[in-house]
Amino acid sequence: MMEGLVCGVLTSFMFLIFCFFNLLQSTNAQGFLNIACCAESSFTDKNLSWIPDDQWFTDRKGCRNLHQGNERARVFEIKSGKRCYSLRTVKDHDYLIRGSFPVVETEGAEFDSSFTVSIGTTPVGVVDSLSSEALVVEGIFRAPNNYTDFCLLYGKGDPYISSLELRPLNDTEYLKDKSSNILKLVNRTDLGGIGETRYPDDRYDRIWKPASSLYFQANSTVTIPNNANTTVPLDVLRTAVTDSTRLEFIQNGLDNGDYNYTVILFFLELNDTVRVGQRVFDIYINDEKEEENFDISATGSNYREVVYNVTAKGSLNLTLLKNGSQLGPICNAFEILQVRPRDLETDYDDVIEIKKVKEDLLMLNQGNSLLETWSGDPCLPDPWQGLACSSTNGSTVITDLDLSSNKLKGPMPPSITKLTHLKTLNLSNNDFSGEIPPFPSSSNLTSLDISNNELEGYLPQSLLSLPHLSILYYGCNPQLHSGLTSTLNSSKLTTDSGACLRKSKGPIKGIVIGAAACGSAVAIVALGAIVVCLYRQKLMARRKYNGKGLSLAKNLVFSIPSTDDVFVRPISIQTYTLEYIEMATQQYKTLIGEGGFGSVYRGTLPDGQEVAVKVRSATSTQGTREFENELNFLSAIRHENLVPLLGYCCENDQQILVYPFMSNGSLQDRLYGEAAKRKILDWPTRLSIALGAARGLMYLHTYGGRSVIHRDVKSSNILLDDSMCAKVADFGFSKYAPQEGDSNASLEVRGTAGYMDPEYYSTQQLSAKSDVFSFGVVLLEIISGREPLNIQRPRNEWSLVEWAKPFIRESKIDEIVDPNIKGGYHAEAMWRVVEAALACIEPFSAYRPCMDDIVRELEDALIIENNASEYMKSIDSIYSLGGSNRFSIVMEKKMVLPPPSTASEPSPINPQPLAPPEPR
Ligand SMILES: *[C@@H]1O[C@H](CO)[C@@H](O)[C@H](O)[C@H]1NC(C)=O
Numbered sequence: 052m053m054e055g056l057v058c059g060v061l062t063s064f065m066f067l068i069f070c071f072f073n074l075l076q077s078t079n080a081q082g083f084l085n086i087a088c089c090a091e092s093s094f095t096d097k098n099l100s101w102i103p104d105d106q107w108f109t110d111r112k113g114c115r116n117l118h119q120g121n122e123r124a125r126v127f128e129i130k131s132g133k134r135c136y137s138l139r140t141v142k143d144h145d146y147l148i149r150g151s152f153p154v155v156e157t158e159g160a161e162f163d164s165s166f167t168v169s170i171g172t173t174p175v176g177v178v179d180s181l182s183s184e185a186l187v188v189e190g191i192f193r194a195p196n197n198y199t200d201f202c203l204l205y206g207k208g209d210p211y212i213s214s215l216e217l218r219p220l221n222d223t224e225y226l227k228d229k230s231s232n233i234l235k236l237v238n239r240t241d242l243g244g245i246g247e248t249r250y251p252d253d254r255y256d257r258i259w260k261p262a263s264s265l266y267f268q269a270n271s272t273v274t275i276p277n278n279a280n281t282t283v284p285l286d287v288l289r290t291a292v293t294d295s296t297r298l299e300f301i302q303n304g305l306d307n308g309d310y311n312y313t314v315i316l317f318f319l320e321l322n323d324t325v326r327v328g329q330r331v332f333d334i335y336i337n338d339e340k341e342e343e344n345f346d347i348s349a350t351g352s353n354y355r356e357v358v359y360n361v362t363a364k365g366s367l368n369l370t371l372l373k374n375g376s377q378l379g380p381i382c383n384a385f386e387i388l389q390v391r392p393r394d395l396e397t398d399y400d401d402v403i404e405i406k407k408v409k410e411d412l413l414m415l416n417q418g419n420s421l422l423e424t425w426s427g428d429p430c431l432p433d434p435w436q437g438l439a440c441s442s443t444n445g446s447t448v449i450t451d452l453d454l455s456s457n458k459l460k461g462p463m464p465p466s467i468t469k470l471t472h473l474k475t476l477n478l479s480n481n482d483f484s485g486e487i488p489p490f491p492s493s494s495n496l497t498s499l500d501i502s503n504n505e506l507e508g509y510l511p512q513s514l515l516s517l518p519h520l521s522i523l524y525y526g527c528n529p530q531l532h533s534g535l536t537s538t539l540n541s542s543k544l545t546t547d548s549g550a551c552l553r554k555s556k557g558p559i560k561g562i563v564i565g566a567a568a569c570g571s572a573v574a575i576v577a578l579g580a581i582v583v584c585l586y587r588q589k590l591m592a593r594r595k596y597n598g599k600g601l602s603l604a605k606n607l608v609f610s611i612p613s614t615d616d617v618f619v620r621p622i623s624i625q626t627y628t629l630e631y632i633e634m635a636t637q638q639y640k641t642l643i644g645e646g647g648f649g650s651v652y653r654g655t656l657p658d659g660q661e662v663a664v665k666v667r668s669a670t671s672t673q674g675t676r677e678f679e680n681e682l683n684f685l686s687a688i689r690h691e692n693l694v695p696l697l698g699y700c701c702e703n704d705q706q707i708l709v710y711p712f713m714s715n716g717s718l719q720d721r722l723y724g725e726a727a728k729r730k731i732l733d734w735p736t737r738l739s740i741a742l743g744a745a746r747g748l749m750y751l752h753t754y755g756g757r758s759v760i761h762r763d764v765k766s767s768n769i770l771l772d773d774s775m776c777a778k779v780a781d782f783g784f785s786k787y788a789p790q791e792g793d794s795n796a797s798l799e800v801r802g803t804a805g806y807m808d809p810e811y812y813s814t815q816q817l818s819a820k821s822d823v824f825s826f827g828v829v830l831l832e833i834i835s836g837r838e839p840l841n842i843q844r845p846r847n848e849w850s851l852v853e854w855a856k857p858f859i860r861e862s863k864i865d866e867i868v869d870p871n872i873k874g875g876y877h878a879e880a881m882w883r884v885v886e887a888a889l890a891c892i893e894p895f896s897a898y899r900p901c902m903d904d905i906v907r908e909l910e911d912a913l914i915i916e917n918n919a920s921e922y923m924k925s926i927d928s929i930y931s932l933g934g935s936n937r938f939s940i941v942m943e944k945k946m947v948l949p950p951p952s953t954a955s956e957p958s959p960i961n962p963q964p965l966a967p968p969e970p971r
Pocket residue numbers: 080081082219221254255
C-alpha cells in the first residue's frame with residue numbers, strides 16, 4: 052500500500068518535471084525552433100541549435116534509420132488518425148514552418164507509405180516513400196492561437212519525419228491580405244546562384260536553391276539600396292539570369308485543381324550603367340500579361356520586387372519578354388507559393404478544455420493507449436477515439452465523450468465540465484476517484500454516466516440542476532452518496548438511483564477481454580509475419596492452387612494458434628426485466644435497424660455498456676421461432692468473432708434479445724453503404740475483417756463435434772466493433788448440420804438473394820459448404836466493393852459472382868478490385884483472397900474448401916500484406932529468440948507483448964488482455 056502511494060507520488064512528480072520542460076520550448080536567439088526527430092540529445096549544426104523531439108513523443112520505439120546516412124527519423128506506427136507536433140506560437144504572428152522527410156532506402160525490406168502533412172487541419176503536402184529525393188514541406192501561416200499543430204495524417208503505411216523547423220517571420224508581407232490562408236512553398240529559386248543560401252545570410256532561414264546555368268554575376272560594387280526594405284539576402288540578388296530577348300520559367304507538377312498562387316519576382320539591376328528605358332520588358336504568367344513596359348530603374352532605384360496573384364491548374368509559365376528596349380530582361384530570384392484557404396478547426400475553447408482533460412488524465416495514466424492517440428485537432432478531419440463532434444454554422448464542437456472501460460484512475464478532470472457543448476459524457480467502468488467537480492450552469496449535458504467507479508462524496512447540486520440533464524447513472528460507486536434523493540426523485544431524470552444493478556465488474560471485463568482478444572489475435576498474426584518472411588521464397592514457390600479446393604493449407608509452414616481456448620468464458624446469459632430494457636433504451640428511443648424478426652434499438656445499460664436491443668414485432672410468427680433458435684444457439688456458443696448474446700427478456704409476450712452494440716456498423720455499410728462514403732475501408736482492414744468472419748464461421752462449423760450452419764452469411768450480418776473486429780451476427784436461421792437419419796425435407800431453403808448456394812437451392816441438401824459459398828460472395832464484395840446483386844447495373848453485371856468469375860479466370864483482377872483500394876494492397880495478398888473466393892463459389896459444393904482452409908489462406912494473405920513493415924522491426928528479436936519450433940516462437944512472442952497499462956499482473960485464473968486493443 053505504502054509502496055503504491057510512494058510510486059504514485061513519484062510518477063506525478065516526474066510528470067510535473069516533464070510538463071515544465073514542455074513549456075520551455077527552447078528557441079534560438081532569432082526565435083527559431085529546430086527539432087531533430089529522434090535525436091539523442093541537443094546539438095548545434097550550421098549555426099543552429101537543435102533539440103530532440105522527446106517533449107512531444109517520449110517513446111523511442113518509432114526511431115529508425117530509413118536511410119544509409121545517419122539521419123534518424125521518427126516512424127509513427129499508427130493505423131488511423133494523426134500524430135501532431137503541437138508548437139507554441141504567438142497569436143497573430145507570422146511563421147514559416149518546414150518539415151523534412153528523408154529518402155527511404157531501407158535494405159532488404161519494403162517500406163511503403165504515403166501520407167498527408169497538415170498545418171493545423173489544412174493539408175499542405177503529401178509525402179510518399181517511393182520518392183527518390185528527400186522531401187521538404189514548407190508553409191507560411193499566421194498563428195490563429197498560442198499553439199500551432201504540424202500533423203502527419205495516416206494514409207497508407209506508417210508516416211515518418213526527420214526534422215521540423217519553425218521560424219518567426221517578423222516584418223514580412225507574405226500574408227498581407229491573405230492572413231486566413233496558408234502559403235505552401237512551391238519553388239524558391241536564386242536565379243544564377245551557385246550554392247544554397249539560408250541562415251545566417253537569410254535572416255528568416257528561407258532556403259534559396261540555385262538554378263540555371265546561364266548566370267550573370269554582378270560586379271562586387273553592386274549593392275541593394277537602403278530604401279529597398281528587402282529581406283532577400285544580397286547573396287541571392289547578386290546573381291541573375293538575363294537574355295537578349297526573353298526569359299521563360301516553367302513550373303510543372305502543380306496540383307491539378309484550380310488553385311490560387313502568389314508569384315513574387317525579385318529584380319536588382321546588376322549593370323551599373325543601365326538607365327531608365329534601357330531595359331524594358333513585359334511580364335506574362337500563363338500567357339496573361341501581368342505587366343507592360345516593366346522597367347526596374349523607373350522608380351529611381353535599382354531594385355524592385357513585384358507580387359502577382361494568379362489562378363492556375365497543373366503548371367505555371369513565367370515569361371519576361373523584351374519590349375523595344377536595348378537590353379533584354381533580367382531576373383534575380385522568384386518565389387511561387389500556393390494559397391490554401393485555412394480549413395476549419397474545432398472550436399478554440401473546446402480544444403483548450405479537451406487538451407487540459409488529456410493533460411489531467413495523463414498525470415496518473417501515463418502510457419494509456421487511448422490517450423496516446425489523442426493528438427492534434429480533436430474533431431478534424433477525424434474525431435479522436437472516444438469523441439464525437441458536430442459541425443453547425445461553421446463551427447465544430449465536441450458533443451460526446453466516451454471514456455468508459457479505459458482503466459482510467461485519478462480524479463475526474465474538472466475541465467470535462469467546461470466542455471460546454473458536450474451532450475453525453477460516459478466515464479463508467481473506470482477507477483475514477485475523489486469527488487465529482489461542480490458543473491457550470493452553461494453545460495448542455497443531457498446524459499451522464501459515472502457508474503462503476505470509485506467516486507466519493509455527494510452528487511453536486513450543480514449537476515442535478517443542469518437544465519438539459521435527462522439521464523444520470525451513478526451506481527456502483529461504493530463511496531458516492533446521492534444525498535439529495537428528493538431532488539432526484541422529483542426530477543424527470545432517467546436514473547439508476549445509485550443502484551448497483553450489475554453485481555460486479557466481472558461481465559464488463561469479459562467484454563473488454565473479448566475485444567482485446569480480437570486485437571491481440573491480429574497482433575499475433577502480424578508477429579507471425581516475421582516468421583513467414585524467413586520462408587518467403589517457399590511461400591512464393593507455391594503460389595497457384597490446383598483447382599480442387601485449397602491444397603495450400605496442407606503444406607503451410609506454420610500454423611497460428613487459435614485463441615479459442617484461451618478466451619472462451621463461462622457463459623452467463625442475463626435475464627432482464629421489461630422495465631430494465633425500457634430504461635436502457637429510453638423507451639425505445641433510437642431505432643437502428645429493422646428486419647424480419649422485428650426492430651433493433653440502441654440502448655445503454657446502467658453500467659455504461661452500449662447495447663443493441665432486438666425486439667420481436669408482435670405480428671411476426673416466424674419471429675418466435677427465430678427468437679428461440681437464436682437464444683438456443685447463442686446461449687451455448689461464444690467466440691470472439693461471433694456477436695455474443697448478453698441477455699434476453701421474455702415478459703408480457705415480449706421477446707427481446709440484448710447484444711453489445713457494434714459501433715462500426717456492418718461490413719456492408721462500410722463497403723458500399725453510407726459509412727463507405729465517409730471513409731474508405733482500406734485493404735488490410737478488409738483482410739482482417741474477412742479473417743475474423745472466417746474464424747467465426749469456422750468455429751460454428753466445427754462446434755461441438757456437430758456442425759452448426761449459419762444459413763444467412765452476408766456482409767450485413769458481419770458486424771464491426773469499435774476496434775473493427777468482425778463479429779458474425781444473426782443466428783435466426785442457424786441449424787445443426789443434418790446427421791445421418793435426419794429428414795432433409797424438414798429444412799426449408801433459407802438465405803438471401805445474391806448469396807445463395809445454387810446447389811443447396813436446387814437440391815435442398817444443406818451442408819456447411821452453403822455457408823462457404825455465401826462467404827465467397829462476401830470475399831468478392833470485400834475485393835470489389837460491389838453489392839452481390841444490383842439490377843441498376845448493366846445486365847451482365849447484375850450478379851457479382853457471374854460478373855467477377857470471367858475476370859478472375861483471365862487473371863484480370865485489376866478489373867474487379869474496388870477502385871478505392873487501388874494501389875493500397877500487396878498483389879500477392881490480393882491474389883490469395885481472390886483465389887479463395889473463386890474456390891468458395893465453385894458451383895459443386897464438393898469442390899469448395901472448408902472454412903479452416905479459408906482461414907489459413909486468409910491468415911497467409913494477411914501475413915503477406917503485413918510482412919513488409921513487420922519484418923524489419925522484429926527480425927532481430929526473432930533471431931535472438933531462436934528455437935526450431937515455430938509454433939513456440941509465436942507463443943513466446945505473445946508473452947512478450949507489452950503488458951496492460953495498469954499495474955495489475957495478468958493472472959492465469961482471470962486473464963487480463965495481453966495487449967491493449969489496437970487504437971483505431
Ligand atoms: C522576430 O521577433 C522576435 C520577437 O519579437 C525576436 O526575438 C526575433 O529576433 C525577431 N526575428 C527577426 C529575424 O527579426
